[in-house]
Amino acid sequence: MPDRSPTTTNPWQHLRQLTPARIALGRAGTSLPTAAQLDFQFAHAQARDAVHLPLDCEALMHELQQHNLDCLRLHSAATDRQLYLQRPDLGRRLDESSAAMLDAHAGDGCDLALVIADGLSALAVQRHALPMALKIAEHCQSEGWSLGPISIVEQGRVAVADEIGERLGARMVLILLGERPGLSSPDSLGLYFTWAPKVGRHDAQRNCISNIRPEGLVYNLAAHRLLHLMREACRRQLSGVHLKDEAEVPALDGTPRTGNFLLG
Numbered sequence: 001m002p003d004r005s006p007t008t009t010n011p012w013q014h015l016r017q018l019t020p021a022r023i024a025l026g027r028a029g030t031s032l033p034t035a036a037q038l039d040f041q042f043a044h045a046q047a048r049d050a051v052h053l054p055l056d057c058e059a060l061m062h063e064l065q066q067h068n069l070d071c072l073r074l075h076s077a078a079t080d081r082q083l084y085l086q087r088p089d090l091g092r093r094l095d096e097s098s099a100a101m102l103d104a105h106a107g108d109g110c111d112l113a114l115v116i117a118d119g120l121s122a123l124a125v126q127r128h129a130l131p132m133a134l135k136i137a138e139h140c141q142s143e144g145w146s147l148g149p150i151s152i153v154e155q156g157r158v159a160v161a162d163e164i165g166e167r168l169g170a171r172m173v174l175i176l177l178g179e180r181p182g183l184s185s186p187d188s189l190g191l192y193f194t195w196a197p198k199v200g201r202h203d204a205q206r207n208c209i210s211n212i213r214p215e216g217l218v219y220n221l222a223a224h225r226l227l228h229l230m231r232e233a234c235r236r237q238l239s240g241v242h243l244k245d246e247a248e249v250p251a252l253d254g255t256p257r258t259g260n261f262l263l264g
Contacts, residue, residue, distance in 0.1 A: 020184040047181035055122035074098035091157035109169030110148035117156030121178025135223040165197030173197040195239035205240035
């Protein structure tokens, strides 16, 4: 019996099993099939929800404290989500009470200040910040680096870590935050690392590792790459464009590979 389905299948259909990208969707006449259109609308709604979802700071602090990690709950100068989205500059600085709280905890400084901020996807932070923070704390202990109190920042952007690191007297600062959601990744976590943090640092002075999640860059590999960057930063006293990710990572055949596979 001939196939009377209104949908014309795509010969690349089997490749969809290998990627979350929207390929081989098929067609119905000159349009997308209904299932593909509904899937797109659902992914778009997930991305929008991820931007506006509030971070459950209490739950995150409780989970971190259960692992004997000190935490501080801070807030940026952006008083609410709407202002945060309209005024990126306010998300880069702390409000007055948070700045005073940090000053009270400054002490004698630390090697690493770890910051967790909601960014543009609190969903990513809720799902992935805890396992990454635990791996980072484990590496700090093995390297003999002192870790300051973990700062959890509401309505925070990347540069808020510079002020936190400076106020805590940290040699290095690392911020974990939710990246801008994509249509196939509403829960992607990113990290930004800066040597000698201070207010006014620019993006060229940071190193970024992105798409941290089980479906993207897994926790162990992200932590491995980060540790390489931190060791090199301590040795060379810098971060950013002059510090390249040349960590050796195992390839599928078991042989070590160095650096970015795109540049090899």
